[in-house]
Amino acid sequence: xxxxxxxxxxxxxxxxxxxxxxxxxxxxxxxxxxxxxxxxxxxxxxxxxxxxxxxxxxxxxxxxxxxxxxxxxxxxxxxxxxxxxxxxxxxxxxxxxxxxxxxxxxxxxxxxxxxxxxxxxxxxxxxxxxxxxxxxxxxxxxxxxxxxxxxxxxxxxxxxxxxxxxxxxxxxxxxxxxxxxxxxxxxxxxxxxxxxxxxxxxxxxxxxxxxxxxxxxxxxxxxxxxxxxxxxxxxxxxxxxxxxxxxxxxxxxxxxxxxxxxxxxxxxxxxxxxxxxxxxxxxxxxxxxxxxxxxxxxxxxxxxxxxxxxxxxxxxxxxxxxxxxxxxxxxxxxxxxxxxxxxxxxxxxxxxxxxxxxxxxxxxxxxxxxxxxxxxxxxxxxxxxxxxxxxxxxxxxxxxxxxxxxxxxxxxxxxxxxxxxxxxxxxxxxxxxxxxxxxxxxxxxxxxxxxxx
Amino acid sequence: xxxxxxxxxxxxxxxxxxxxxxxxxxxxxxxxxxxxxxxxxxxxxxxxxxxxxxxxxxxxxxxxxxxxxxxxxxxxxxxxxxxxxxxxxxxxxxxxxxxxxxxxxxxxxxxxxxxxxxxxxxxxxxxxxxxxxxxxxxxxxxxxxxxxxxxxxxxxxxxxxxxxxxxxxxxxxxxxxxxxxxxxxxxxxxxxxxxxxxxxxxxxxxxxxxxxxxxxxxxxxxxxxxxxxxxxxxxxxxxxxxxxxxxxxxxxxxxxxxxxxxxxxxxxxxxxxxxxxxxxxxxxxxxxxxxxxxxxxxxxxxxxxxxxxxxxxxxxxxxxxxxxxxxxxxxxxxxxxxxxxxxxxxxxxxxxxxxxxxxxxxxxxxxxx
Numbered sequence: 001x002x003x004x005x006x007x008x009x010x011x012x013x014x015x016x017x018x019x020x021x022x023x024x025x026x027x028x029x030x031x032x033x034x035x036x037x038x039x040x041x042x043x044x045x046x047x048x049x050x051x052x053x054x055x056x057x058x059x060x061x062x063x064x065x066x067x068x069x070x071x072x073x074x075x076x077x078x079x080x081x082x083x084x085x086x087x088x089x090x091x092x093x094x095x096x097x098x099x100x101x102x103x104x105x106x107x108x109x110x111x112x113x114x115x116x117x118x119x120x121x122x123x124x125x126x127x128x129x130x131x132x133x134x135x136x137x138x139x140x141x142x143x144x145x146x147x148x149x150x151x152x153x154x155x156x157x158x159x160x161x162x163x164x165x166x167x168x169x170x171x172x173x174x175x176x177x178x179x180x181x182x183x184x185x186x187x188x189x190x191x192x193x194x195x196x197x198x199x200x201x202x203x204x205x206x207x208x209x210x211x212x213x214x215x216x217x218x219x220x221x222x223x224x225x226x227x228x229x230x231x232x233x234x235x236x237x238x239x240x241x242x243x244x245x246x247x248x249x250x251x252x253x254x255x256x257x258x259x260x261x262x263x264x265x266x267x268x269x270x271x272x273x274x275x276x277x278x279x280x281x282x283x284x285x286x287x288x289x290x291x292x293x294x295x296x297x298x299x300x301x302x303x304x305x306x307x308x309x310x311x312x313x314x315x316x317x318x319x320x321x322x323x324x325x326x327x328x329x330x331x332x333x334x335x336x337x338x339x340x341x342x343x344x345x346x347x348x349x350x351x352x353x354x355x356x357x358x359x360x361x362x363x364x365x366x367x368x369x370x371x372x373x374x375x376x377x378x379x380x381x382x383x384x385x386x387x388x389x390x391x392x393x394x395x396x397x398x399x400x401x402x403x404x405x406x407x408x409x410x411x412x413x414x415x416x417x418x419x420x421x422x423x424x425x426x427x428x429x430x431x432x433x434x435x436x437x438x439x440x441x442x443x444x445x446x447x448x449x450x451x452x453x
Numbered sequence: 454x455x456x457x458x459x460x461x462x463x464x465x466x467x468x469x470x471x472x473x474x475x476x477x478x479x480x481x482x483x484x485x486x487x488x489x490x491x492x493x494x495x496x497x498x499x500x501x502x503x504x505x506x507x508x509x510x511x512x513x514x515x516x517x518x519x520x521x522x523x524x525x526x527x528x529x530x531x532x533x534x535x536x537x538x539x540x541x542x543x544x545x546x547x548x549x550x551x552x553x554x555x556x557x558x559x560x561x562x563x564x565x566x567x568x569x570x571x572x573x574x575x576x577x578x579x580x581x582x583x584x585x586x587x588x589x590x591x592x593x594x595x596x597x598x599x600x601x602x603x604x605x606x607x608x609x610x611x612x613x614x615x616x617x618x619x620x621x622x623x624x625x626x627x628x629x630x631x632x633x634x635x636x637x638x639x640x641x642x643x644x645x646x647x648x649x650x651x652x653x654x655x656x657x658x659x660x661x662x663x664x665x666x667x668x669x670x671x672x673x674x675x676x677x678x679x680x681x682x683x684x685x686x687x688x689x690x691x692x693x694x695x696x697x698x699x700x701x702x703x704x705x706x707x708x709x710x711x712x713x714x715x716x717x718x719x720x721x722x723x724x725x726x727x728x729x730x731x732x733x734x735x736x737x738x739x740x741x742x743x744x745x746x747x748x749x750x751x752x753x754x755x756x757x758x759x760x761x762x763x764x765x766x767x768x769x770x771x772x773x774x775x776x777x778x779x780x781x782x783x784x785x786x787x788x789x790x791x792x793x794x795x796x797x798x799x800x801x802x803x804x805x806x807x808x809x810x811x812x813x814x815x816x817x818x819x820x821x822x
Contacts, residue, residue: 074779074784074786075777075786078478082511098479098506098822101784101822102822104783105781105783105784105785108781108783109783110782110783110784111783111784113783116783136723225781225782225783226781226782226783227781227783228780228781228783228784228785230481230785230820231481232481232501232502232503234516234518264501264518266481266483266501274783288543307568309541346568346569346604346605347604347605417479417505451481451503451505453479453480453481453503453505453785453820453821453822
């Protein structure tokens, strides 16, 4: 019944639009009155046509398959999505929804919401949208709950709903009968969509109704909600570590040459209102040396080369605030967290294995460029060291100290989910001992790739 | 058709991995595993990874990083009379998978590094669907090269190479039942002992006890291992599923083992599943293993103080809970997994070690696009 109602509305819609069926390209007969620049007055010099080879009425080189965006609702089986890709691939060019979903979520809308289509589709260049989801049937005590597959066919420019259908789904893929029906539905929907969508379809002076007026709304207009982003980054670069500790036998000193490092980070971002001014985030950042070897000068004057490891781990939460409500706006912010930096050696050496644990406070200034596709971040940092390993306290190092440093980061968007960037960090810990000061310096530079699904 | 029905049934019960279907969705995953036992060993294993679909969503690339931070004062450490040891092993994995209609190709690489052990490993697998998807055969070949060294002894360097093959046959018996048979053959050649373990000969078997002679642990250079696994899973009504598993292992060191496992899953609601699993394991000792070696009249060829080569049995019970949560109305969805387990390990013929209790916990999250 619902399908029938939709077909009726479809027929009305088809009358309202200058529709061209996919299989029937536009053909000019020469009898149509043409307005504007193309109107012939009879005074023009007509082009000479070769009587042997009359020009084709249409140029086939401009033909293209319609682009069909397949938007799966959450928890749609993977096999069903792949099944649809191959099925709809017979009537058009299938466009996976990854970019669309990412963009819709970044604007705070569920991907299947009218507002998401309205906001994102104008940037997508697709003719038809097929939203597919799975609905649970009536629950049974003896067998897994039966399911139905639900389709919503939408126009590709602004998401206008064209047709809604539902079929049985006994497995994760469509049975042949359902597949045939889905194919027919897709063809029917394509038949009422104006194509090709090119400059000139809407002429100057045509009445263009606002999108809101054309969309068939099922409820009140949805406001942008929260947007969540999770990112994982991995990189490599070079680091240096310096350590100095006065002892009764003299100053114990570690100075390394630049050594390779690996750098991993996990980031969680929350915008309470998508693309609003406030953003909250949490971050986990781990850095470790790779293949670091150090020379240890022993009291007897001999040098022992040993494998060592320099590591840093930081977990932090913070916020940043865009100064004006624009994605291009400079943002200010800060974070607070816990950080620990470690140094250890494989064999017992003069420099003890030690760790410094600290509360980290970092200010943030972020400069976005090109609508956020490039970003420069500067972050001065202050650490309150509150825990020093026994290996140092037993040598007279005070457990409380401060460290000063900062982070500079640059990132650029390569493709939708992939970013590349570079980060530089330097931190000087000023440790105090009974007699003199001691210090630990950590610095590294790393190039990284970041993935944001 | 039947395959798809069953796959859906099993997916409901969180048993998709059993059918070896790849997750098509891009995701980022992270997790933390913790284990502690009464033998003085604790292990902390964080992990992060990402899976990305490329090339028309029929090719996937997966990369991961994991670490084992291991602190031990176990019987091995105590016997060697050394202090508590803390070590870290880092591992990087990469995998590429490509789906070509009914064939699935997979190649993977693994690099593992700790200061006295480096390992490179790789595998190639081909999976073919048969009988309209009602059966699947997967063949996998693997190889690894390990370098073993000893802390504080730069002159010690040994190699270990491993090659293996695995054939997995999965058959759908009916819309609610699936059967799987796995055979695995594995050949290891090279250094397979511990560079830190010494074996007391004569006396009570302990180097720091009354042993008259103390020898470095020595194992045969070649080991051929065979394993045969049978698994059955069945949906039990709308909310439950159960699984049974048996594994037989035999190698040419004279060891054999039997593993039996029982699993029960309950679908709490559309987004959450609760699972319980019990596993029993029983093994015999290697032919050259002895808790105490007497002073030989001639040459003593192999000596071992590896508890993994001694006769033992274990009981393990684990509970896990999995829940899908939408972070916002717009997504994304996060799948949280919480698991706890407890095990009892019984060493029936090992000097100074009888029963060990172990506890483990896992927290993991996967964010899906």
